Amino acid sequence: MPRTPIQLPTNIEYLSILDENAQIDKQLEPILSTADLKRMYHFMLLARRADERMLKLQRQGRIGTFPQSLGHEAISVGAASAIGSSDWHVPAYREFSGMLLRGWPLETLLLYWGGFEEGARPPDGVNDLPYCVPVASQLLHATGIGMAMKIAGDKKVVLTFFGDGSSSEGDFHEALNFASVFQAPVIFVCQNNQFAISVPLSRQMHCATLAQRAVSYGIPGIRVDGNDILAVYAATKEAVDRARQGLGPTLIEGLTYRTTAHTTSDDPKKYRSPEEEQLWSSRDALIRFRRYLADRGIMDESARISLEAEIEQEIKEAVRKFEEAAGDKELLNPLHMFDYLYAETPEFLERQRNELQQFLASRSAGPGRMEAKSGESAGRDP
Amino acid sequence: MAEMNMAKAINKALGEAMAADERVIMLGADVGVNGGVFRITEGLYARFGEGRVIDTPLAESAIIGTAIGMAIYGLRPVAEIQFAGFDYYNYHQLESHAARFRNRTRGRITVPMVMRAPCGGGIRALEHHSESREAIYAHTPGLKVVIPSSPRNARALLLSAIQDPDPVIYYEPKSLYRAFKEDVPDQPETLPLGQARVVRSGSDITLISYGASLRPTLEAAEQLQEEDGVSAEVIDLLSIVPLDTVTIVTSVKKTGRAVVVHEGPRSCGIGAEVAARINEDSLLYLEAPIKRITGYDVPIPYFSKEKYFLPDADKILQAARQTLSF
Numbered sequence: 001m002p003r004t005p006i007q008l009p010t011n012i013e014y015l016s017i018l019d020e021n022a023q024i025d026k027q028l029e030p031i032l033s034t035a036d037l038k039r040m041y042h043f044m045l046l047a048r049r050a051d052e053r054m055l056k057l058q059r060q061g062r063i064g065t066f067p068q069s070l071g072h073e074a075i076s077v078g079a080a081s082a083i084g085s086s087d088w089h090v091p092a093y094r095e096f097s098g099m100l101l102r103g104w105p106l107e108t109l110l111l112y113w114g115g116f117e118e119g120a121r122p123p124d125g126v127n128d129l130p131y132c133v134p135v136a137s138q139l140l141h142a143t144g145i146g147m148a149m150k151i152a153g154d155k156k157v158v159l160t161f162f163g164d165g166s167s168s169e170g171d172f173h174e175a176l177n178f179a180s181v182f183q184a185p186v187i188f189v190c191q192n193n194q195f196a197i198s199v200p201l202s203r204q205m206h207c208a209t210l211a212q213r214a215v216s217y218g219i220p221g222i223r224v225d226g227n228d229i230l231a232v233y234a235a236t237k238e239a240v241d242r243a244r245q246g247l248g249p250t251l252i253e254g255l256t257y258r259t260t261a262h263t264t265s266d267d268p269k270k271y272r273s274p275e276e277e278q279l280w281s282s283r284d285a286l287i288r289f290r291r292y293l294a295d296r297g298i299m300d301e302s303a304r305i306s307l308e309a310e311i312e313q314e315i316k317e318a319v320r321k322f323e324e325a326a327g328d329k330e331l332l333n334p335l336h337m338f339d340y341l342y343a344e345t346p347e348f349l350e351r352q353r354n355e356l357q358q359f360l361a362s363r364s365a366g367p368g369r370m371e372a373k374s375g376e377s378a379g380r381d382p
Numbered sequence: 383m384a385e386m387n388m389a390k391a392i393n394k395a396l397g398e399a400m401a402a403d404e405r406v407i408m409l410g411a412d413v414g415v416n417g418g419v420f421r422i423t424e425g426l427y428a429r430f431g432e433g434r435v436i437d438t439p440l441a442e443s444a445i446i447g448t449a450i451g452m453a454i455y456g457l458r459p460v461a462e463i464q465f466a467g468f469d470y471y472n473y474h475q476l477e478s479h480a481a482r483f484r485n486r487t488r489g490r491i492t493v494p495m496v497m498r499a500p501c502g503g504g505i506r507a508l509e510h511h512s513e514s515r516e517a518i519y520a521h522t523p524g525l526k527v528v529i530p531s532s533p534r535n536a537r538a539l540l541l542s543a544i545q546d547p548d549p550v551i552y553y554e555p556k557s558l559y560r561a562f563k564e565d566v567p568d569q570p571e572t573l574p575l576g577q578a579r580v581v582r583s584g585s586d587i588t589l590i591s592y593g594a595s596l597r598p599t600l601e602a603a604e605q606l607q608e609e610d611g612v613s614a615e616v617i618d619l620l621s622i623v624p625l626d627t628v629t630i631v632t633s634v635k636k637t638g639r640a641v642v643v644h645e646g647p648r649s650c651g652i653g654a655e656v657a658a659r660i661n662e663d664s665l666l667y668l669e670a671p672i673k674r675i676t677g678y679d680v681p682i683p684y685f686s687k688e689k690y691f692l693p694d695a696d697k698i699l700q701a702a703r704q705t706l707s708f
């Protein structure tokens with residue numbers, strides 16, 4: 001009578017389909033067309049090469065601090081491939097590859113990291129929110145979008161992302177609770193790269209997996225090999241199908257590793273070993289996926305080489321467009337800082353705008369003392 | 383005396399406070415093993431151990447909420463929020479609890495703690511990494527707000543903040559962390575909270591600023607001297623709460639003119655409060671309206687345009703000239 005165990009659904013699974021040696025589990029292999037598979041690889045590789053290029057741009061001061069996404073491509077692209085363009089995609093800041101796949105031009109994302117608000121404007125027709133820096137806060141927006149879809153009777157879903165560290169924020173738990181209580185069509189994907197800057201996973205949670213957090217919200221949860229794009233895709237697809245049928249949210253944990261620094265201002269040598277980094281580099285998602293595509297005869301070595309060349313061209317062109325935009329006088333015009341704060345600019349703000357305009361005019365009319373001092377060419381001022 | 387930058391001076395103060403009083407502990411994300419994302423807590427984990435330099439999970443509300451509990455139980459927590467742009471997550475804990483315990487328990491329960499956070503722009507940082515929203519805290523009765531402007535006063539003010547019996551928001555202008563060095567005395571020194579400093583004396587106009595804006599303000603004062611033969615007095619507020627009305631008003635009574643300078647947005651900002659205090663206590667001494675050179679009422683722009691948002695010497699100079707020729 002007094003004490004009986006309560007039976008709780010705790011069937012948290014780990015899913016791996018394509019292992020680090022490129023061995024495939026035929027039973028679990030998802031059905032994807034050749035075009036789909038090629039598209040997935042294209043965006044993984046584009047993100048990887050663009051990331052490498054951006055590191056150089058950052059070191060040369062042409063863009064600012066940014067978080068590389070090496071090690072996160074399979075989760076981002078795998079999950080984003082499981083939703084349609086009328087579904088919504090709500091990223092954090094490591095979903096570079098998935099954003100490219102969703103239709104964000106590379107030059108737009110470069111503008112974001114290059115210090116321009118224009119980089120946060122989703123392209124027309126792309127149902128995405130921009131990068132979100134305050135961690136876990138976007139999960140509540142995704143939940144609200146999902147709730148609104150349900151209210152509207154739309155058969156759409158929302159896919160949203162966060163890091164392991166971010167799961168310690170109240171916003172994460174509140175989002176899961178709301179989404180489950182209201183059975184909102186939201187797929188929460190954790191990019192568990194085992195570190196939040198220097199803080200290891202063991203300092204974020206006192207339980208074995210992130211996936212099991214789902215249990216206490218009464219929703220399905222699963223851990224997948226985050227370097228296995230087929231597993232990520234398959235798990236997300238299942239969750240998307242459930243959500244579309246009105247069966248509510250899912251929590252997916254992709255286990256991976258951030259093989260580079262947290263951002264370009266971080267030094268991981270302070271908190272982890274090169275051996276560990278090496279081990280995880282050997283589990284790289286691109287290597288095994290490339291072998292899978294070769295084994296299936298979808299992409300042979302010469303096709304891969306020409307894809308590399310195509311991507312190099314694509315990046316070159318995007319960087320050129322970015323630099324052109326970043327040097328554009330109109331885009332650099334500081335008066336634009338006042339343009340979008342309200343639907344209609346109130347009088348007090350109009351006054352501040354005029355004040356800045358007059359100041360800039362007086363300065364360029366003056367002896368140019370300021371320009372000379374700050375070491376900038378007068379040409380950059382409007 | 384040893385020359386050091388502000389980052390080192392704050393680190394020194396933290397070490398001194400922890401060595402002097404074992405109730406002082408630190409907590410925050412990345413403060414331990416990593417030594418802080420700006421290296422402010424470097425070496426403290428090795429020196430004082432993980433029991434006193436605590437790497438926490440990533441949750442600002444929990445960092446401040448638990449610091450409040452620790453303070454209530456008798457510790458003297460110094461909590462780090464990685465960037466001021468993220469301290470909205472914990473604002474509720476400060477407003478609803480840290481700021482109120484003494485008052486609502488009629489002095490029985492108190493919260494002697496410090497929240498440190500890097501604030502301000504000017505380092506080409508990402509979105510949400512350049513905010514100056516000290517006015518929010520200044521508008522929260524029960525909190526003190528301190529913003530240093532140099533290595534030496536950073537060290538002295540932090541020691542005072544940690545010893546203070548009430549919750550203190552200690553904002554560190556991150557563009558100053560490594561901007562310049564200054565002699566810092568070897569022996570611990572404190573500065574009273576609530577006291578501004580006249581850092582340049584003058585007779586024609588009063589320029590009032592604090593934090594990172596102090597440097598361009600001083601630069602403008604020098605230019606006024608050189609180019610216009612105008613003698614500007616410069617006040618460094620150091621404490622935003624309590625605000626040192628006496629020092630401000632005494633100066634304005636002498637000069638009859640004032641310009642207030644800060645990075646935070648203008649409306650309902652610190653400049654508005656300073657102007658109100660001047661009006662209340664010295665209106666009839668004024669020869670011209672008080673001017674404000676501040677951030678505009680927009681989110682600080684991404685870094686390609688942030689310099690146009692920030693106060694600079696030219697803007698201050700122009701405002702001072704307008705005030706002088708009113």
Ligand SMILES: Cc1ncc(C[n+]2csc(CCOP(=O)(O)OP(=O)(O)O)c2C)c(N)n1
Pocket residue numbers: 094133134135162163164165166167191193195196197258262411440442464468471
């Ligand atoms: C609310 C908030 N606090 C602090 C930060 C600073 N910050 C940026 S990334 C990060 C670590 C996040 O770790 P995790 O969620 O695991 O994601 P990862 O960066 O590893 O992908 C921190 C603390 C932030 N962006 N937002």
